[in-house]
Amino acid sequence: MNKRVKQILLLLFLTLLLSLPYFVFAETSTAPTTGVIGKMQSAAQSSYQIVNQNSLMTYIGQFIAVFLGLLGIIFVALMIYAGFKWMTAAGDADDVKKAKATIRMAIIGLVITIAAYALWKFVADYLL
Numbered sequence: 075m076n077k078r079v080k081q082i083l084l085l086l087f088l089t090l091l092l093s094l095p096y097f098v099f100a101e102t103s104t105a106p107t108t109g110v111i112g113k114m115q116s117a118a119q120s121s122y123q124i125v126n127q128n129s130l131m132t133y134i135g136q137f138i139a140v141f142l143g144l145l146g147i148i149f150v151a152l153m154i155y156a157g158f159k160w161m162t163a164a165g166d167a168d169d170v171k172k173a174k175a176t177i178r179m180a181i182i183g184l185v186i187t188i189a190a191y192a193l194w195k196f197v198a199d200y201l202l
Contacts, residue, residue: 145187152180
């Protein structure tokens with residue numbers, strides 16, 4: 075197979091793989107609306123959705139979530155790439171050293187991304 079055809083097929087496969095979660099039609103669970111607490115929760119949820127549905131903070135939060143998700147995907151791809159390079163190094167010490175350095179940098183980047191996501195989630199949920 076031509077190298078260009080392989081690249082196009084890989085891109086098509088990855089696009090399909092990454093878009094599969096959008097085609098899941100699972101039902102969401104509904105909170106019980108019985109009693110005073112349930113009615114207060116449903117009223118609070120509906121008013122929150124009406125007021126904050128198109129706010130600037132919602133768009134910024136969605137952008138940050140997508141951006142951090144893409145960074146996570148990039149770091150996982152780097153881990154797979156470095157692992158492949160290590161496995162195909164065939165005993166070459168320089169290739170193994172480069173693969174180890176890539177894995178180390180990918181792990182550090184992934185930890186930073188997870189910490190940034192946790193910080194953003196805390197600020198979004200508890201402080202805003």
